[in-house]
Amino acid sequence: MKNIVAIMLAFILSAAQSNAQQSNKKMKATSAHAPVNGISMYYEVYGNGDIPLVPLHGGGSTIQTSFENIIPFLATDHKVIAIEAQAHGRTTDRNTPESFVQDADDAATLLKHLNITKANFMGFSNGGTTALQIAIRHPELVNKIVVVAGAYQREGFMQGFFEFMPTATFESMPQQLKDAFMKVNPNHALLVNMFEKDKARMVNFKDISDDLIRGIKAPALFMVGDKDVITVEHTIKMSQLIAGAKLSVIPGIHGECIGEAGSGAPGSKLPQSTAILVNEFLGR
Numbered sequence: 001m002k003n004i005v006a007i008m009l010a011f012i013l014s015a016a017q018s019n020a021q022q023s024n025k026k027m028k029a030t031s032a033h034a035p036v037n038g039i040s041m042y043y044e045v046y047g048n049g050d051i052p053l054v055p056l057h058g059g060g061s062t063i064q065t066s067f068e069n070i071i072p073f074l075a076t077d078h079k080v081i082a083i084e085a086q087a088h089g090r091t092t093d094r095n096t097p098e099s100f101v102q103d104a105d106d107a108a109t110l111l112k113h114l115n116i117t118k119a120n121f122m123g124f125s126n127g128g129t130t131a132l133q134i135a136i137r138h139p140e141l142v143n144k145i146v147v148v149a150g151a152y153q154r155e156g157f158m159q160g161f162f163e164f165m166p167t168a169t170f171e172s173m174p175q176q177l178k179d180a181f182m183k184v185n186p187n188h189a190l191l192v193n194m195f196e197k198d199k200a201r202m203v204n205f206k207d208i209s210d211d212l213i214r215g216i217k218a219p220a221l222f223m224v225g226d227k228d229v230i231t232v233e234h235t236i237k238m239s240q241l242i243a244g245a246k247l248s249v250i251p252g253i254h255g256e257c258i259g260e261a262g263s264g265a266p267g268s269k270l271p272q273s274t275a276i277l278v279n280e281f282l283g284r
Contacts, residue, residue: 121144144218144220220245222235224250
């Protein structure tokens, strides 16, 4: 098995490259809603490319809070179709609990609605677990997967995580995530609803078996911060279960490598560096 362990990323970008990337941050997305399994799913499209890349956001998030700082660098090489999951942001809810299985099926249904038969998936945090479920449940749709700080079993979370979750209150939800939701969907009751459903899903987190992970045939890249909510040991374990999977351990906390709201430092080059790794893995 070939694993790439990146403890330090040092990409020195020329002024011309930097200027080009700064202009990419101004790129506009097209956006729409689509009927998906009883909900109206919101999505945005950036860039161009033959095999689209589908970013899957974290819990409590919108497209922007998870991926705003990295999409411009991904969309230079790919058509990016970013979606918002059930009850998140601009996507409506259904009268059922959230689940990673349902999120996987929703993403697959959206792509079928868009007449897309093959895609790459990049899942962050809860979106990483969803990406794994897509690879398990819809292998025919998957070209490659990138899992950033995702987990498939409870043992993969930092110590104390599941002791804390039952006691979590709406007040403990990061303010950046609250503000981002209200910016795109100014309905406080729906914000609280999302929080409660996200919390319930994590309290009741169900392990995925080693055999199901081992059965994933799509090329996979696993990424994690060295001080992440998901342990490095768990991420290594996942990478060893999937034949040929690659691994990157990046300095930082949860989401820092992609510039996630609340963890990314202003002016950080980590989102560009992470995008370079992802673009190289996916192929230009």
